[in-house]
Amino acid sequence: MRDTPSLSLMGWLRSLASAISAYIAPILGFTILANLLLLVSPFYMLQVYDRILTSGSIDTLIWLTVISVFLLGIYAAAEVGRRRLATLASVELDTIISDNMFTHFCDDPQEAIEIPSRLRYTARVKGFLSNQAILPFFDLPFAPLFIAILFVIHPLIGTIGLVGAVLMVVIAVTAEGATRATFLEVNQKDSQAFELALGLSRQRSAIVSMGLTEGALSRWKSIREEAHGIALNGGRAEVSFASSAKSVRQMLQILVLGAGGALAVQQQVSPGAIVAGSIILGRALAPIDQIVGGWKNITSIREAWDELGERVLRVNDGRADMPLSRPDPILLLDRLAIAPPASEEALIRPFRLQLQGGTLVTLLGPIGSGKTSLLQTVVGAWQPFSGKVVLGGRDVHAWASDDRGPYVGYVPQGVELLPGTIAQNIARMGKAEPEAVILAAQEAGAHAMILSLKNGYDTLIGPSATVPLSAGQTQLIGYARALFGEPVLLILDEPTANLDRDSAKHVIASLKEKAERGAIVFVATHDRAVIEQSETVLAIREGGVISADANRYLASLDSSARKDPQQISTGVGKTA
């Protein structure tokens, strides 16, 4: 979270306006109409006090009333129009941000972590428009017009209006300076509390089993208490500014009435002008009053806008690349070096490897050596530190994820499924023929297990699930998802880790079968049974990748009677 916003208030308003530019002109049109029609009531008062009361003409009064009511009807329609447009603009903005958010989510692993907070910021910005809190900013430019009318009524009344408006702007500017720091501090504490709550909800078992409840609760309480303390102190300033603005506005209206009364006694203005002047002053000051009263809200939106950043606000040009055909099953890791996102040092030094369809390769290495990192890079989730991953002649990282995805099956370590049904998860959340879903489940050895569930393929996963799936069940469904659509490249990270012997046997047999049918199968594993089915092993050792014939590797393991993959030495040659 930044301490100061990157944009000034005007800069922020300009940036917001450009994001919803299509709506600005129509909202402005309705605003002009509504503000001009706001003059109907003071004009009506002026006529009633100065003409009707002196002439006693009931006919004129009736006509005047009918016309005024009609014009106020148009005013109401203009208000509805601009409010509706503000809501539509909020929907448009939400769509732009969501589209961009998911595009960046695919491009940059760091963006995935940001999504929950970005969603909270988006809701704030959207609320600013849908709650019509933006409209006082549209009304503000009409304040000079109303003050000019006050000058026409009488220079003294105009001067009171002008001084009052300047005073309220000073209150607004001071309020911004005085409350911003507090607001940002409270927000920071709120985010800390939110992250702690998220951690607690994910680690309930560890907390309960090891008696961490009291410690977690006191940590939570201390963050909340700090936030409350700051909010209470800062809240006092905020309430003072809002109340000052309100009472200044009331006082000014009294002053205008008083000054008007004095001028009327001296017959410098008519009695109607006193009432009209007071109403017009009220209209001139209303937007400033609303802006000062909602300052906390505005600070919060500006912060959200800043955090979202220009990137997620850029309008999508809607262009889509031409989908590419099924790639040839040739995987080239070309001088590929691996590093976790944002890391400045390579975890795995450059290596070269080419795999053809029909091969099953196992990836070995001690814990933390970079197996998962290597697989994440090969599937396109992480950018290479250097070098390229080329599938069927196409650079995986320059290939749009949605277009590339159908040709890649990936079972990550610790599979997690998306909220939805089992069938939707296997079908990768897209539309699919039931036969294709069932085929993938059968190949993964998950079909019987799924049918044994009460709702079969319609069993819900995620927050709406009645019964959570076990780790093994989740892994099998994750494997079926990877097999769906017959991908060219299958990448699996410890696919047998949570499985019983029979399921593991089925998975290994199906991997072998997939390879025999032409796919490239690349598996990180500690499971000897997988290595026995593979032709080649790759081992990560001290930041380098070495390759070996799987049979020779196993023989060397047996001869040394050590099962640690780090021990490969015999028959292992460096990759090109």
Ligand SMILES: Nc1ncnc2c1ncn2[C@@H]1O[C@H](COP(=O)(O)OP(=O)(O)OP(=O)(O)O)[C@@H](O)[C@H]1O
């Ligand atoms: N998302 C990430 N961001 C930053 N660093 C990461 C990330 N994921 C892994 N690392 C780091 O990369 C290194 C290798 O981790 P990786 O998970 O690739 O190892 P591994 O060989 O798969 O281990 P294991 O056998 O335990 O699964 C670790 O030091 C880890 O801290």
